[in-house]
Amino acid sequence: MADPSTYRPKPGDIPVDPGVYRFRDKDGRVIYVGKAKSLRSRLSSYFQDITALHPRTRTMVLTGASVEWTVVRNEVEALQLEYSWIKEFDPRFNVKYRDDKSYPYLAVTMGEEFPRAQVMRGAKRKGTRYFGPYAHAWAIRETLDQLLRVFPVRTCSGGVFKRAGQVGRPCLLGYIEKCSAPCVGNVSAEEHREIAEEFCDFMDGNTGRFVKRLEQQMKQASAELDYETAARRRDDIVALRKSLEHSAVVLGDKTDTDVFGVADDDLEAAVQVFHVRGGRVRGQRGWVVDKEAEGDLALAEVIERLLQQVYGEESGQGVPREVLVPVLPADVDSMAEWLTERRGAQVSLRVPQRGDKKTLMETVTRNATQSLARHKVARAGDLTARSQALQELQEYLDLPQAPLRIECYDVSHVQGTNVVASMVVFEDGLPRKSEYRKFGVRGTRTESGELRLDDTAAMDEVLTRRFRRYLAERENAGDVELDDLDDDAPTSGPIDETTGKPRRFAYPPQLVVVDGGKPQVSAATRALRELGIDDIPVVGLAKRLEEVWVDGDDFPVILPRTSEGLYLLQRVRDEAHRFAISFHRQRRSKSMTVSALDGIPGLGEVKRKALLKHFGSVKKVRAATAEEIREVDGIGPSLAEAIRTHLGQDDAAPAVNLTTGEVLE
Known part of the structure; x- marks a missing residue:
């Protein structure tokens, strides 16, 4: 670890203006991002008396090797820049809110020519309206099935939509009038978009006008003795009201608010939020955060970080008119102004004191308390198992340190054709999917000119390409000849001078795992030795008996069948195999x-x-x-x-x- 005095900036060099600062480690990675009203006051506090800091903060300062800052005009700009940097660099010492489960949304793809309503999970996409989140996907489909009677918006996939247009016949939903069938021209693109917009208005909570309109149409049809139309409108009204029954009325009509509840202890905090639109609970969501990640984190700071994450990607109607929290953030005025900018209209940020909103917050807080209790039980087993797995690998494989970063490689082909390989990365015992890589194996020529594409030759090539890139980016070896492993041209240093981000292959693993036995391990070790790398251990996991082969040993290491270390190696190996197989299938289909x-x-x-x-x-x-x-x-x-x-x-x-x-x- 670094001595903080070696990179401590002079107090006179630090401005007193508001701004955002970044700590970097010795490899140039951003490990912490923070903001301050006065950069000089905040940064000086990290270097005064290091023994007085919270243990986690002290570890961060000792891990750091440099600090840099950017001055902004006001606290609102600092909030926005801090959020952008945390999202861009994913610093390990910043608070990370983890969803306590994967929530499905009802999404309408308004960015398409013919908008489609469907169930979606994961990151939100531009041009798509989201409603929810819902507790279960079946709840979305049930709601959608009721509403399609009144709002026959398209729900089919792109392939089904295209085929229906080619054959000139709609799907079953078109025949039973639960789709307006724009695929065959029953309605124009403009008419279908209008249907989708009305559907979104209803889901936003503007329900009254649609029910009243159907009631008027029903009465008019009845007066004209058109009883068939009147019966259809009656059934439509029943469908709308039935869909509204799924969302409880908790506040007065037209109330749009998000209500946050927090339950915490010394180490963690569980957060729940109820999304209320039109007075009804339209969605519920939860997160868990490690409070020790930023030292003795106060509840007001937890709320501030949470609001940044929840509303950082939202804009317009995604931000409600009112946000209710149990404790106001430290700088409530700046946060309210930032939320107002996100919405484009005034946003109220306050703590409810009495009435229905106070009662609703108590309900949300009870949900948070139960969520924290469930998380404690699950997390205790998970953390213990991962820590034990890393310790066992260090002990059984005689490693100099616990393998916090593990890279595993696997080769996939069919009788030597379409040879590909995969690299998967596990950090702290968990998959780091943003670091996964795919390799198209070219093969190597023997002295006789014959092309070799067997498993050991492929493993040798893949390891060589990966670690030549590591050496080039790590040691400023810009003149090293590199394979076109990715689209980034190699330049000097572990940090990209254009983006400020770490380069993709600038950091070595503490353990390399290959799928196979002694031949594969020998090939991998030979590739590293030829590059002059002798401080990265290589092991192989053979499938038949799950033996662990170490280079130089005539006999494998046999880990106990109940070993957490063996379970981790199996997970890493299986993930590399899955990733390689999926890439191989893509290549084979294309060829x-x-x-x-x-x-x-x-x-x-x-x-x-x-x-x-x-x-x-x-x-x-x-x-x-x-x-x-x-x-x-x-x-x-x-x-x-x-x-x-x-x-x-x-x-x-x-x-x-x-x-x-x-x-x-």
């Missing part, structure tokens, strides 16, 4: 597709993709003139004529998938 554009001299993969992107299909390319083809970047007069000649001679040769026989045009 088994024959296109009418194949075999044209001068038309490579890049130009072929550009051509298809420009025209949309081979059929449209065939119908284009040479002058129109020349409009595509990179295609000149001679190549355009060659494409026209080739397609003219091959009119009966559409693109076909050789596995399924499906015509791909």
Whole structure:
């Protein structure tokens, strides 16, 4: 660990203005992001008396090797910049709110020409309206089934929608009037969008006008003796009211608010939020946070970090008119102003004192208390198991330290064809999917010129490519010849000078695991030794008896069948195998597709993709003139004529998938 005095800035060099600061470790990674009203006062507090700091904060300062800051005009800008940096760099010492489960949303893809209503999980996408979250996906489908009677918006996938348009017949939902069938032109794109917008208005809580409109239509149809239409409108009203029964009325009509409840102890805090729209609870969500991640974190700071995360990606109606919290953030005025900017209208941030809102917050807080209790039970077992697994691996494999970062490699192919490999990364016993990588294996030439594509040759190539990139980015070796492992050209240093982010391969693992036995381990070790790397241990996990092979040993290490260390190695190996298999299937499917554009001299993969992107299909390319083809970047007069000649001679040769026989045009 570094001595803080070696990188402590002079107090006179630090401005007294508000701003955001970043601590970096010796490798240049951002490990902590914070904001301050006065940068000088806040940064000086980290270096005064290090023994007086909270243990976690002290560890952060000792891990750091440099600190930098950016001055902003006010606290609101500091809030926004701090959120952006935390999202960009994912610092290990910042508070991270983890969802206590994966929540499904009812999403409407308003960014598409024909919006679609569907169940969605994960990160929110631009141009899509979200409603919820819901406790269960079946609750969304039940609600959607009721509402499609009144708002027949499209729910089918892109493939089903396209096929219906090609054959000129809608799907079953179109026939039973639960879809307006824009695929076959029953309604225009504008009419279908209007239906989708009304659906979104209803889900936003504007329910009264739709019920009143249907009641008027029912009465009018009845007065005109059109009893069939009146009966349909009656059933529509029943469907709307039934869907409203799923969301309890908790506040007065037209009330839009988010109510946060917190239950905490010395180490952790559980947070629950009820999303109330139109006076009804439209969604519920929960998080858990480690309070020790930023030292003795006060509840007001927990609330501030939470609001940043919840509303950092929201805008417009995604931010309610009112936010109710148990404790106001330290700088409540700046936070309220920031929320107002996100919404584009005034947002009230306050603590309820009495009445229905106070009662609702007590209910939310009880949910948070129960969530914290459940989390404690689950977390105790998880943390113990992961810590034990890392300690056992250090002990059984005689490692110098616990393998906090493990990289595992696997090779996948079918009889030497479409050879690919995968790299998966586990940090602190958990998968780090943003660090996963795929490799297309090229093979190596023997002295006789024969191309080798067996497992050991592939493992040698993959390890060589990965760690040559590590050496180049770690040791400023910009002149090292690199394979095109990714699209980033190598430049000097572990930190990208353009983005400020760590380079992809700048950090070594504490343990390399390969899928296989002694031959694979030998190949991996040989690749590292040839690069001059001798401080990274390599082991192999053989599938048959789950033996752990260590380089240089004639016999494998046998871990107990109940060992947490063995379970971790198996998880890492299985994840690498899954990732390699999925990549191999993609490659194999692509290689088994024959296109009418194949075999044209001068038309490579890049130009072929550009051509298809420009025209949309081979059929449209065939119908284009040479002058129109020349409009595509990179295609000149001679190549355009060659494409026209080739397609003219091959009119009966559409693109076909050789596995399924499906015509791909």
